Amino acid sequence: MxxxxxxxxxxxxxxxxxxxxxxxxxxxxxxxxxxxxxxxxxxxxxxxxxxxxxxxxxxxxxxxxxxxxxxxxxxxxxxxxxxxxxxxxxxxxxxxxxxxxxxxxxxxxxxxxxxxxxxxxxxxxxxxxxxxxxxxxxxxxxxxxxxxxxxxxxxxxxxxxxxxxLRLPTSSNKIIAPLDLKLTASEISEGRKILGELTNNDKRTICIFTYATGAKCLSEEWWEKFYSQLTAEYKNYNIIEILPVENVSQIGFKAPTFYSKDIREIGSVIANADLFIGADSGIMHLSSAVHTPTIGLFSVSNLKKYEPYDNCSVGIDVNLYTKKEYIKTINSILSSGTLNIYSRAI
CATH class of the missing domain: 3.40.50.2000 (Glycogen Phosphorylase B;)
Structure with missing residues (x-):
């Protein structure tokens, strides 16, 4: 065709x-x-x-x-x-x-x-x-x-x-808009309520998404090591796993989990997190679309074509990164003081 x-x-x-x-x-x-x-x-x-x-x-x-x-x-x-x-x-x-x-x-x-x-x-x-x-x-x-x-x-x-x-004046150098789900204030508030019920504390939150389709999905072994690293380094943070529609977990459901089939509800929960970490997937792009700082984990996909951008987001080639580099990147984003634009608006 x-x-x-x-x-x-x-x-x-x-x-x-x-x-x-x-x-x-x-x-x-x-x-x-x-x-x-x-x-x-x-x-x-x-x-x-x-x-x-x-x-x-x-x-x-x-x-x-x-x-x-x-x-x-x-x-x-x-x-x-x-x-x-x-x-x-x-x-x-x-x-x-x-x-x-x-x-x-x-x-x-x-x-x-x-x-x-x-x-x-x-x-x-x-x-x-x-x-x-x-x-x-x-x-x-x-x-x-x-x-x-x-x-x-x-x-x-x-x-x-x-x-x-067409001879229509345009600004070729204008910054291209970020992905945007256009969540409402009430949706964000509901997401904050859900997150609060999951964590039952006032700690900052890191969301992870361990699933992806096909070869993009990192192995259970990779995620087990990475999750252990996260829990050791970020004890003062909640680490919440967003589950896919398939309801599977590459870390064996060790973290508190959130499951929903409602895209806007999932987005509202992620919007209240300080950081999202996940492989190239629709949920990674959803995180970008609710303007949460996002780390995209790439192993086979074209990073330049699909990496998250805007709001301190970054794509990482997992084949090249070391343990210290992950921590350095995460610390840089968490310490940047960047707030989700939805959170600033409320």
């Missing part, structure tokens, strides 16, 4: 289009036909960018699965969530209706997030939007931006470049 669709939109460069008035853009389609928690959270910086650039617009999201309505629940500019069935050949009628709806809705601008997404490119092409951006990268920008490889950032850089081609 990638080979079949890689040239979709290549001949539609729209060099003759000039966007004079930003208010002309009233309805936008953003295409990221993926249903994973991490991948959906990673488009929140682009959604924020589009909302800021076109403050009077409404955004429809073309995705998969059922998580998007939960993630974008508090985004006022997000209007409709259009999602493809997980198994299209078993839901052909529903699948067809989704594509027909893209054609019928009068969009002013359609954006594909990932240039390698076949469905995303096709959705933009199939839409009747006047302005169509297929997500193609610009090599010149990639060379200039040291963080261009990051999956949450290059869609924003590429989109800014597209707007520049």
């Amino acid at each position: 990638r080979n079949l669709t890689k040239n979709v939109g290549k001949t539609n460069m729209q060099n003759d289009f000039i966007l004079v008035d930003k208010s002309e853009i009233k309805r936008v389609l953003i295409c990221r036909p993926n249903g994973r928690l991490g991948n959906l959270l990673l488009i929140t910086p682009l959604v924020q960018e589009v909302s800021e650039m076109f403050p009077n617009c409404k955004i429809d999201l073309f995705v998969k699965g059922t998580l998007a309505p939960i993630i974008f629940e508090k985004y006022d500019t997000v209007d409709k969530i259009i999602h493809l069935p997980k198994k299209p050949f078993k839901s052909l009628i529903a699948y067809s209706k989704v594509w027909i709806s893209l054609k019928k809705t009068p969009y002013d601008l359609a954006i594909n997030v990932d240039q390698n997404s076949s469905s995303g490119r096709l959705a933009v092409q199939f839409s009747n939007a006047k302005y169509k951006f297929f997500g193609d990268s610009n090599d010149e920008i990639a060379e200039k931006k040291s963080d261009f490889e990051h999956i949450a950032k290059y869609p924003v850089y590429n989109f800014r470049n597209y707007l520049a081609k």
Whole structure:
């Protein structure tokens, strides 16, 4: 499918289009036909960018699965969530209706997030939007931006470049927004209450997440050693394990645990922690999205592409780090005085 669709939109460069008035853009389609928690959270910086650039617009999201309505629940500019069935050949009628709806809705601008997404490119092409951006990268920008490889950032850089081609003034050097779940004050308060019931003390808290899918999941042996190190070094901290939906633990449930299937509830608990430590996973990105300082543990994933950023967050290659380096990094974050922006707001 990638080979079949890689040239979709290549001949539609729209060099003759000039966007004079930003208010002309009233309805936008953003295409990221993926249903994973991490991948959906990673488009929140682009959604924020589009909302800021076109403050009077409404955004429809073309995705998969059922998580998007939960993630974008508090985004006022997000209007409709259009999602493809997980198994299209078993839901052909529903699948067809989704594509027909893209054609019928009068969009002013359609954006594909990932240039390698076949469905995303096709959705933009199939839409009747006047302005169509297929997500193609610009090599010149990639060379200039040291963080261009990051999956949450290059869609924003590429989109800014597209707007520049439309002769629309943009700030290419503006800092890209962090991931954001947009938790409410009441959600944060509820998370603080849950954390208080778990710990029953007023110590600061470190959250760990020991699970990840496939090869990204570090071994029980690795986590046992790391957990022993944490408990020895940080006796004045609560260490809470956030459990995955699979309800498994790489440390044999030795730490107090929190389990929930509610993404926003999990986020509200992590938002009240001083530090989150976990392997590359959707929950790691969730921690970033609630602005808790995050240490991402990478063993096989592309660190530059997926590492947490903002608010003292950092990605670590576990194949290169020593015991002393872990402690040094953790101490640096905990002593930085950085507070979660949600906590500052309450």
